Amino acid sequence: MPLGRLVQVELENFKSYRGHQIIGPFHQFTSIIGPNGAGKSNLMDAISFVLGVKSAQLRSGQLRELIYRGAAATANDASTPPDDIDSLRPTTCSVSAVLETAEGNTLVFKRTVLESGTSEYRVNGRVRPYEAYNRALEQQNLLVKAKNFLVFQGDVEAVAVQTPMDLTRMIETISGSAAHAPEYERLKALQNRAADAFASHFSTRRGITAQVKHVQAQQDEAERYESVRNKQRDLTTRETLFRVAATQSRLVRARDRLALHRARAAQAQRALGADAAAQQQRRRDLARAQRDLLTQQRRAKEARRARDGLQPSALRLQTRRTHLEREMERVRREREREAAALAEQRETAAGLTRQLQQMDLTLEAFEAKASRDVRFGEGQITKALVKAYDQTRRQVDGMTESERERLAALRRAERQARHRRDNAMAERDMEQPKLDQVVAALRKHDAQAEALTARYDVAQLALDDLTTRQQEADTERRRLMQTEADLNERLKETQRALVDARDVQQLTARETRQRETLAALTRLLGPGRVHGTVAELGRPVHERDDHALSVLLGRHADAIVTDSKATAMQCIAYLREQRLGQAMFLPLDTVEAPRDLDRNRETVRRLPACALALDRITFDAPFTRIFQMALGNSVICESLDVARRVVFDHKIQVKAVTPDGDVVHKSGLMTGGQRNTIAGARGSSGNRRALARRSDERQLNQLLALRTQLAGEMADIIEAKRNVVPDETFESDRARLQKQLSQIVQEQQVLSSTRSGQVATRDALQARLAELTTAIQQHGSRLAEIENEIREVDAVLYDVEKREFASFCKEAKFKHVRDYEERYLDLNSAMEAQRLALKTQTAKLMHAMTFAQERIDESVKRLAEFDTTLSGFGVSLAEIDAEESKLTEQTAAMDKDAEALEATVTSLTNQVAELEAALQQERKAQAAQRREADALAAQTAVGEAELERVRADLDALFRRCKFEQIHLPLAGSDSDFLAVLASYDAEAEAEALASQAEDPNEEDDMEVDGHPTAARAAEPATEAMTAEIAALEREREALRAQLERMAPVHVKEGNLASAQERLQRSTAASEAARREAKAAREHFQPVRQARFDTFMRAFEHISARIDRIYKLLTASRAMPTGGTAYLSLENSDEPYLEGIKYHAVPPMKRFRDIEQLSGGEKTVAALALLFAVHTYRPAPFFVLDEVDAALDNTNVAKVTNYIRRVVSAHRRFIIISLKHAFYERAQALVGIYKDQARASSRVLTLDLDQPADAAAAPGPGPAASTTLAAAAAPIAAA
Structure with missing residues (x-):
């Protein structure tokens, strides 16, 4: 039907709203925004309050608490006049909702809290009782009980996870079917009572009829x-x-x-x-021989262990010998190199000695010549000549001043060049011994490197030899282990054969006792009372089914069939008296076949490759119930796959067995088959008899002999394994050799590092010597050039001096004035310079001689050390030879003792084997006699009992x-x-x-x-x-x-007439009860159908729309179709009596219960349900309080899109939200803010569909005079 619309809400002193305030007008999509604490939820409470929601759901305990209380703070302000204090304390509050109907009429719903604390309801200004007020709301599709017009804060997620019964009650309230519930319950109770009464009378009548x-x-x-x-x-x-x-x-x-x-x-x-004493003596002889054998075996084992204990010592001696021989060879090579170096050093020292001797001779000649020159010049020059020389020298110096300056410069350059050359030569003389020392050290390092290489090779050879011997030991150990495994397997097979043979003997004896017991019972009670075992009474149709039937019969196979329970009790008493063991008895008169025997017969017969076990065995007719009880509905299948299909696929409750013995139980458990085992009665008896025929005395003796032989071979293998060197010894030697190799490598690395430094030093010294040689040559060339220039200048000076000093030289009798100067002026300085040069050369030769002598001494010392080392090696080799000879003698003596002990052990082993064989034969004979005596005693007992x-x-x-x-x-x-x-x-x-x-x-x-x-x-x-x-x-x-x-009973006279009279009375009462039950059912069915139709109309409407709404709310580019949501009834006949399950599956997610969804997914599912419910009985408006708390921006956008899609002129959505996605896409905004000056919540409205210049407008009424722009600041600040 057409819906009205909510125009506005008027509040007066309600909660945080002071005075009279108008909120609205509301558009099709209105968003209420504002900071926390501003009064948004109070607005939600106001709408709920005016629409009749109880105060308990409005966050208030009493209606008085809804009246505005913020005036108390204002009254305390000193600026407030006293006359206004009373006006600041309101005693009543009210909320009005203005609705416009579809016909255009205006409805004003007003609810007021009076001073008495009660509510007053008005419609268009007229006071109405709550029932009339509620009916007026329901006429506008505002259902207070169903709350189809609002969702409180925090309730949206609870809607999705509510119980099925809660969802049923909500739909029943929405649909209106709850109105039929009281009448439905009353008429249903009447119908049940009438039906119970009719059933009671009918049962009584049927009992009386049967009694007659x-x-x-x-x-x-x-x-x-x-x-x-x-x-x-x-x-x-x-x-x-x-x-x-x-x-x-x-x-x-x-x-x-x-x-x-x-x-x-x-x-x-x-x-x-008769033979007990002889057998006892033979056992004592055997025990004595076994003790001797154990003693000799222990001694032989100890001898082998002692001999094996010498092997590690021999191995260590051999390793020491190899190491010493290689070390001796290395030391010999080093000594030869050192001797060659000593000879070379001695030759060098001899040359230096000869040079020193020659230098001494040269120094003596120089001293003699200097002495003669001094004596020759004394007394020949007078003072007048000296004075004349001085005058002439001053004149000549003035004349040749430039030449003398040049000559002085050239002589300075000559001295510098000579000085540099001499320095280079001196440095060369100093570096050359260093180079010789480094070269000698390098030769020593080379020798040490060769020694380390030799030691490394020796250790590596020892490690390779150890590896080879370990591999050989491993190969031998694996061969022995494989042989031991083979012997163990053969021993196990032999032991199993022996056990089987003995088990067959025991089983044969048991079967013999069982047959004898059965024969005795048959003789005592007669063949007509004891029929035999179940296995003997049945025969398989096909031989291949024998094993399957044995598995199915199980413990019933050996059960004894008797004619009656009394016979079975007599048999049990006989077994107890004679102590013949236990047995199972199946009396024919008490055994009952399963009741559901033929339940699966036709179904199994239609299946291929399987049949009932009862159809695969033949037996006499009197024993039918026995086999029906033992086999039941069991099925024999051709294969395990067929058995699984019968039990799992076809769901037939039977036990399925294959010819191999595989079992699929009714419960689904599977048991593996037991091929070639003694299982089942008939099959086991046949197998036992077959084994008994194969296991005769000769075969048993052969198995015993084979076991003894294999045990001896096993002992040899174990002894050989003990003789193999264990891996621990090899690993210990390997660790020692590897440690030695590691140490050698470390020494080589250190030596290599040292040698590298010395090589670098040698190369640097050689390079420096080459540089010095080049510098000496360069300085020599320069010195020659300077000397040539000096000679040229000196020749000019020589001529000038010769000319100017001619008179002086003539008078002093010198050829040239320079002779005078050299003899008398330069003689002393020249002699000192030459003497210093000779002494310097002598000192250098002495230093070189000392260095050469030190090297000779070191070489002699090393040669002595080498000789000492070689002597020590020789002593060690002699000690090793002595120890090896001693070990060889000990090994030979131990081998001789071990061979003697082995011979003794072999002899004793043969003796023990012979005694054991003889004793075994006697035991067998005695066992046969004992079995015969036991059998005769048993027959006597059976005869007495019989x-x-x-x-x-x-x-x-x-x-x-x-x-x-x-x-x-x-x-x-x-x-x-x-x-x-x-x-x-x-x-x-x-x-x-x-x-x-x-x-x-x-x-x-x-x-x-x-x-x-x-x-x-x-x-x-x-x-x-x-x-x-x-x-x-x-x-x-x-x-x-x-x-x-x-089983007759005595009938008293008159019983029949009395029973017929009771039957007539019961028939009349039953007919009256039937008519009453029919009338109650006729009254109940219309009410039931009306409630059903009302409920199902709402359910089908909601169920048809919820999936489409959920798809709209969850659709995305990745999943355009969205998710899936649906409702399911737990009771399709009377759905309002049981729950309704709500399922929602988000896009690209697997199915889960709605409780397991995330918060956002639950919220979307709840909104889909609420929107679907709202479409059935849509209210004029729908208020949602912060339902987007758990939604992200994407889901918020989807919800807003859906709201804008479904809003219309008569469907309005009012959203309280703090998320911009809502209020950005709304048609109008209602801003709630806190007016701190008035201590009141205030309201601003904004129509987003109008132009920007006209958008901000105050709300109607006296309290909305402030523009939205003016109030933006407090809202933003909040």
């Missing part, structure tokens, strides 16, 4: 029962006569067999004790006649049989049995029907007698069963 029929049948049954009972008495008498005769015949045969068994048992016991059983059977027959009053005629007596048995009591019977036990040959003297039991020649019961007894028993049992089925 039963009384009539009892009268007829009583007559038939008496006739059958008389016939049964006659058959019982005849059967008892035949049984007494047969029992007397069995008694005679039992006595004869017992006497024979006793004689044979006594003879066997005497034979059993005799006691026959006597007990005869006694039981007489007791049965006494208790059941069966009349039997006595031979030779006319008295009644019952009178004779009257004196037959338990004490007399016990005494008779005791006397017969003492003398089993004592005869019974009672004769029945002319057949004396004391006659030894009494003939046994014939087959005809046995057949007659069986026929009479079957006929009697048939009559007994017939009597049991009849």
Whole structure:
């Protein structure tokens, strides 16, 4: 129907809103914004309050708490006049909602909180009661109970995760079907009571009808029962006569067999004790031989261990010898190199000695010449000549000043060049010994490197040899381990064969005892009462099913089948008395087949490659229930796959078995097959007999001999493994050699590093010497040039001086003035300079001589050390030779002792084997004798028990006649049989049995029907007698069963008439109850259908729209179709009685319960549900309070798009939100802010669809005079 619209909301002193304020007008999509604490949620409470929501849901305990209280703070302000204080304390509040109907009329809903704290409701100014107020709201589709017009803050997520029943109640409220609930419950209770009453009367009538029929049948049954009972008495008498005769015949045969068994048992016991002493002596001899063998084996083992203990010592000596020989060779090579270096050094020292001698001679000649020159010049020059020389020299110096300056400069340059040359030569002389020393050190390092290389090679060879020997030891160890594994496997196989052979013997003995027990029971009770085992009574149709049937029969295979439970109890008593073990008995009269036997027969027969186990085995008809109970619904399948398909795919509750023995149980468990095992009764018996035929005495002896042989070989292998050097020894030697190699490598690295430094030093010295040689040559060339220039200048000066000093030279008798100057002026300085040069050269030669002598001394010292080392090596080799000789002698002595002990061990082993074989033969013979004696003793016990059983059977027959009053005629007596048995009591019977036990040959003297039991020649019961007894028993049992089925009761007179009268009364009451139940059902069905139709209309509407809405809210570019949402009913017949499940699957997510979704996903799902519900009974407006708290911007945008899509002129959305995505896309904004001056919430409105210059407008009313622009500052500040 057409909807109205919410125009505006008017508040007066409501919560935080002071005075009268108008909020609105509301557009199709209005967003309410504002800071926290401004009053947005109070606006939500105001809308809820005016629409009739209870105060408990408005965050208030009482209605008084809704009145504005902010005036108290204002009243405390000193600027407030006293007269205005009362006006600042309002005592009432109200909220009005102005709605415009679809017809254009205006409806004003107003709710006021009075001073008394109660509510007053008005519609268009007229006071109305709450019911009328609520009806007026419902006419506008504003359902207060369903709250179809608002969602409180925080409730949106709870909507998605609400229980199914809560969702059902919400839809029932929305649909209006809840209005039918009271009438529905009342009429349903009436219908149930009427139906229960009708069922009670109907059940009573049916019981009375059955009682009438039963009384009539009892009268007829009583007559038939008496006739059958008389016939049964006659058959019982005849059967008892035949049984007494047969029992007397069995008694005679039992006595004869017992006497024979006793004689044979006594003879066997005497034979059993004949060889006990000889066997005991042989066991003592065997024990003595075994002790000697263990002693010798221990001594041989200790000898081998001692011999093996010498091997590591021999290996260490060999390693030491190899190392010493290699070290001696290395030291010899180093000594030879050192001797060659010593010879070279001595030759160098001899040359230096000769140079020193020559230098001494030169110095002596110089000193003699200087002495002569000094003496030659004394006394030849006068003072006048000296004065003339001085004058002339001053003149000449003035004349040749420039030449002298040039000559002085050239001489300075000459001195510098000579000085540099001399310095270079001196440095060369100093560096050359260093170079020689470095070269000598390099030669020494080369020798050390060769020694380290030799040591490394020796250690590496030792490591390679160790690796080879370890590999050989590993190969030998693996070969021994493989041989040991093979021997172990052969020993295991032999042991298993022995165990199987012994198990077969034991199983054969067990089967023999079981067959003997079964034969004894058959003899005692007769073949008609003990039929045999279940496995013997059935035969498989096909041989391949034998194993499967054995698995299915399981423990029932060896069960013994008897004719009755009484026979089974007699068998159990016999087994307990004779201590023959345990057995399972299946009586034919108590065994019952499963009730659901034919449930799966037709289904299984239609399946290929499988059949019921009952169809795969044949047996006699009397044993049908036995095999039905044992096999049940079990199925035999051709393969395991077929069995799995039968149980898992076709869901048939059966046990499926394959021919291999694989089992698939009803519960789904699977059990693996056991091929070639002794399992199942018939199959196991056949296997045991086959194994018994194969495992004869000869094979058992061969297996014992093979086990002894393999044990000996195993002992040899274990001994050989002990002789192999263990890996720990190799690893220890390897670690030692690797450590030695590591040390050598470290020494090589250190030596290499040192040598590298010395090589660098040598190269630097050689380079420096080359530079010095070049510099000496350069300085020499320069010095020659300067000398040439000096000679040229000096020649000019020489000529000038010769000319100017001619008179002086003539008078002084010198050829030239320079002779005078050299002799008298320069002689002393020249002599000192030459003497200094000679002494310097001598000092250099002495230094070189000292260095050469030190090198010679070091070489001599090293040669002495080498000789000492070689002597020590020789001593060590001699010690090693002595130790090796001693070890060789010890090894030879130990080998000789070990061989002697091995021979002794071999002899003792053969002796022990012979004694064991002989003792084994004696044990076998004694075991055979013991088995024979045990069998005879068992036969004697069986005979005694059989005799006691026959006597007990005869006694039981007489007791049965006494208790059941069966009349039997006595031979030779006319008295009644019952009178004779009257004196037959338990004490007399016990005494008779005791006397017969003492003398089993004592005869019974009672004769029945002319057949004396004391006659030894009494003939046994014939087959005809046995057949007659069986026929009479079957006929009697048939009559007994017939009597049991009849089971008559005595019917009193008048019972039938009374029952018929009760039947008439019950029929009338039942008919009246049926009519009442029909009337109640006719009244209930319309109400039920109305409630169902009302509910389903809403459910189908919501269910049809929720998926489309959810897709719109979750669609995206990656997933244009969006997610999936749907509702499902838990009860489709009466959906309002049970829950409704809501499922939402977000895009590209797997299905999960809605409780497991994220917060945002829950919110989107809840909004989809709320929007879908809102489409069924849409209110004129829909208020949502911060439903976007858990949504991101993307989902907020999707929600706003949906809202803008569905809004219309009569559908309005009011959103309280703090997210810009909402209020940016809204059509209008309502801003809530806190006016601190007035202590009140204030309102601003903005129409976003109008132009910007006209958008900001104050809301209508006196409280909305402020523009949005003016209030933007406090909102932004908040």
